[in-house]
Amino acid sequence: MLNQDMRDIIRRAKSNGWVLEPEAKRLLSLGEIPVPDFCWANTLPEALAAAEEVGYPVVAKIVSPAIVHKSEVNGVAVGLEDADALTDVFSGFSKLEGFAGVLIEPLISGIELIIGAKIDYQFGPIILIGIGGTGVEIYQDIALRMAPLSDSDVSSMVESLKGAKLLRGYRGAEPIHMPALIRLVHHFSVLVMDLADHIDTIDLNPVKCTGTTCVVVDARIMLAEAAIPIELI
Amino acid sequence: MDFTPLFHPKTIAVLGVSLTNDRHPANVIYNKIHLRYPVKVYPVNPRGGQFQRDRVYADIADIPAHIDLAVVAARAEFVPDILERCIKSGVGGAVIISGGFAESGRAELQERLVTLARTANFPFIGPNCLGIYAPTRFDTFFLPGERLVRPDPGPVAIVSQSGGVLVDQMVKFAEQGVGLSLAVSIGNKALIRELDMLDYLSKDPATRVIAFYVEGFDKNEGRRFVKAAASIPKPIIVLKSGKSIEGRRAASSHTASLAGDHKVFSSVLAQHGIVEADNEFEMVSFCEALSCYRQKVQGRVGIITVSGGHGVLVTDICAARGLAVPQLSNDTRQKIQESLSASVRGIASLENPVDLTGSARDDDFVAAANGLSRALEVDCVILLLLPYSPGISSDLGARLSYVFRRENKPLVAYVPHQEKYRMLIEGFELNNVPVSSSIDGAVLMVDALRRCRTC
Numbered sequence: 001m002l003n004q005d006m007r008d009i010i011r012r013a014k015s016n017g018w019v020l021e022p023e024a025k026r027l028l029s030l031g032e033i034p035v036p037d038f039c040w041a042n043t044l045p046e047a048l049a050a051a052e053e054v055g056y057p058v059v060a061k062i063v064s065p066a067i068v069h070k071s072e073v074n075g076v077a078v079g080l081e082d083a084d085a086l087t088d089v090f091s092g093f094s095k096l097e098g099f100a101g102v103l104i105e106p107l108i109s110g111i112e113l114i115i116g117a118k119i120d121y122q123f124g125p126i127i128l129i130g131i132g133g134t135g136v137e138i139y140q141d142i143a144l145r146m147a148p149l150s151d152s153d154v155s156s157m158v159e160s161l162k163g164a165k166l167l168r169g170y171r172g173a174e175p176i177h178m179p180a181l182i183r184l185v186h187h188f189s190v191l192v193m194d195l196a197d198h199i200d201t202i203d204l205n206p207v208k209c210t211g212t213t214c215v216v217v218d219a220r221i222m223l224a225e226a227a228i229p230i231e232l233i
Numbered sequence: 234m235d236f237t238p239l240f241h242p243k244t245i246a247v248l249g250v251s252l253t254n255d256r257h258p259a260n261v262i263y264n265k266i267h268l269r270y271p272v273k274v275y276p277v278n279p280r281g282g283q284f285q286r287d288r289v290y291a292d293i294a295d296i297p298a299h300i301d302l303a304v305v306a307a308r309a310e311f312v313p314d315i316l317e318r319c320i321k322s323g324v325g326g327a328v329i330i331s332g333g334f335a336e337s338g339r340a341e342l343q344e345r346l347v348t349l350a351r352t353a354n355f356p357f358i359g360p361n362c363l364g365i366y367a368p369t370r371f372d373t374f375f376l377p378g379e380r381l382v383r384p385d386p387g388p389v390a391i392v393s394q395s396g397g398v399l400v401d402q403m404v405k406f407a408e409q410g411v412g413l414s415l416a417v418s419i420g421n422k423a424l425i426r427e428l429d430m431l432d433y434l435s436k437d438p439a440t441r442v443i444a445f446y447v448e449g450f451d452k453n454e455g456r457r458f459v460k461a462a463a464s465i466p467k468p469i470i471v472l473k474s475g476k477s478i479e480g481r482r483a484a485s486s487h488t489a490s491l492a493g494d495h496k497v498f499s500s501v502l503a504q505h506g507i508v509e510a511d512n513e514f515e516m517v518s519f520c521e522a523l524s525c526y527r528q529k530v531q532g533r534v535g536i537i538t539v540s541g542g543h544g545v546l547v548t549d550i551c552a553a554r555g556l557a558v559p560q561l562s563n564d565t566r567q568k569i570q571e572s573l574s575a576s577v578r579g580i581a582s583l584e585n586p587v588d589l590t591g592s593a594r595d596d597d598f599v600a601a602a603n604g605l606s607r608a609l610e611v612d613c614v615i616l617l618l619l620p621y622s623p624g625i626s627s628d629l630g631a632r633l634s635y636v637f638r639r640e641n642k643p644l645v646a647y648v649p650h651q652e653k654y655r656m657l658i659e660g661f662e663l664n665n666v667p668v669s670s671s672i673d674g675a676v677l678m679v680d681a682l683r684r685c686r687t688c
Contacts, residue, residue: 068485069485
């Protein structure tokens with residue numbers, strides 16, 4: 001069941017058609033899905049304070065209702081080492097269309113996965129798990145299942161990926177923490193079922209997994225076109 | 234809704250029989266039922282009169298018997314009225330052959346039929362369909378009997394949105410010796426849809442395997458279909474067309490672009506243990522295998538051949554499908570070796586594939602099949618029988634089938650389907666061992682056993 005905070009986030013995003021990243025991350029975290037400790041800063045002093053708290057190096061991303069693809073407008077800055085670097089980036093971002101602040105979060109490493117959802121016309125909510133990164137649409141190494149998923153669905157989806165070896169610890173690398181991934185996908189599946197009437201697609205891309213955690217580093221929630229009237233949410 | 238009068242009618246009325254045009258669909262249907270099936274049939278035309286030497290009834294209500302099934306082949310605009318009369322006269326159900334409804338932009342005319350039927354709890358198939366083919370009992374296809382290829386009665390039911398695809402599948406079933414319990418063309422599927430047929434066939438004692446040709450489901454209908462399918466203890470096979478027609482791709486979402494309509498369809502079917510056939514050839518191979526066996530296999534294949542080339546070919550095809558062709562244990566090899574005839578023992582290769590060479594006789598095949606059927610390292614056996622090899626007799630099919638009866642490990646055979654090898658082929662088929670006309674087909678049959686949830 002969606003709680004009031006979750007419904008408020010969807011309601012605020014309705015007119016825009018999609019949910020801004022900081023709002024999407026709040027929604028996910030309300031659904032018990034791990035996201036980085038982030039801060040949505042509207043002014044430079046707020047951004048600098050947030051970065052101090054998070055600890056450099058930090059990641060800064062543009063927040064704008066006009067910008068769905070942040071990296072296409074150079075709206076993502078990774079590995080900012082100090083306040084000077086962040087100040088430069090902030091000034092650049094503030095000139096971008098629809099500027100509505102900056103999202104500051106720690107730099108997170110790990111193996112990249114994509115976890116997604118779409119509302120299919122014939123089958124309803126569908127969950128995707130795939131090997132992430134920039135080549136995601138080139139390699140198309142993905143598994144799909146109808147939601148809701150059982151924990152064994154998640155394991156068998158991961159096993160069916162060509163890149164499953166990467167996740168199990170390829171060439172001496174640390175294997176990812178499967179229970180953390182299963183927990184994340186489980187909570188995601190529950191959230192997707194609850195959101196089914198409101199959304200079109202969700203991309204959690206990338207989700208970064210290490211030997212101890214799985215964290216959603218970026219999230220994009222596209223809302224359904226034939227939206228449910230706002231007063232009913 | 235009670236589908237019994239639709240699929241087990243004792244009396245049929247054919248509405249729309251022409252007094253002047255012998256080739257009218259209604260006339261073809263009336264004639265074939267009248268002349269060849271153990272069902273009482275009555276012609277109906279509002280003008281009344283005589284058709285051949287039978288009385289034509291002006292109204293279905295005039296027929297002096299209770300009618301189970303009405304077959305309607307009149308012009309679309311007359312159909313709502315006809316349906317109403319059927320309902321009033323207590324008819325059990327209808328097959329509406331007539332076209333000219335939603336498929337030609339007259340959705341509201343079709344909707345009238347649905348409303349009438351739902352209100353009266355009256356089942357009908359169609360419109361715009363061939364209807365029902367129930368082997369040896371009756372059929373409503375407007376195709377002259379002499380043009381149809383008629384599969385034998387058997388355990389496979391097939392439901393198709395397209396009448397043409399259905400008839401073509403029946404040709405292939407007949408060629409491959411796959412028996413049919415029921416074939417239904419549901420056309421515009423205005424009232425009775427795949428899900429209704431799935432429910433009916435799951436309870437039909439004559440049906441052990443359920444096959445569908447699907448062009449698409451309505452909103453969320455696929456979800457209901459797979460959920461229902463997952464709880465039915467019979468193998469279900471689906472052939473889906475329209476794979477190349479992808480829906481709108483939202484550029485703003487990786488998920489939307491990665492999870493194309495067909496990828497979703499295939500994944501969801503597999504998730505629910507439904508066997509998806511990629512084409513007509515796979516469809517008939519899967520139907521044949523699943524109508525013979527209910528054993529689940531992991532796909533560790535033992536192979537018997539008389540030709541090294543065939544052995545390599547089938548190994549490649551197995552590998553491409555992810556089926557294993559494991560090494561045989563020393564114990565297995567020794568046991569097979571000891572039971573081979575003296576002339577073959579020294580030249581046969583007892584790797585997997587087991588190559589018995591062109592010198593092999595029936596007894597050698599039986600020995601090798603026994604050996605592989607008892608070997609723990611394989612869970613199914615493919616027999617490549619080349620009947621031009623001089624040591625193979627026509628009795629071998631039946632003899633090898635007994636190996637399955639004894640050992641209960643699935644055997645699948647390849648025999649070229651030529652008339653002169655008929656007895657060998659029937660030796661397998663009549664003893665419930667699937668036999669394919671190609672090496673690929675034999676591998677597909679094994680794959681079906683691996684992919685089927687209820688096996």
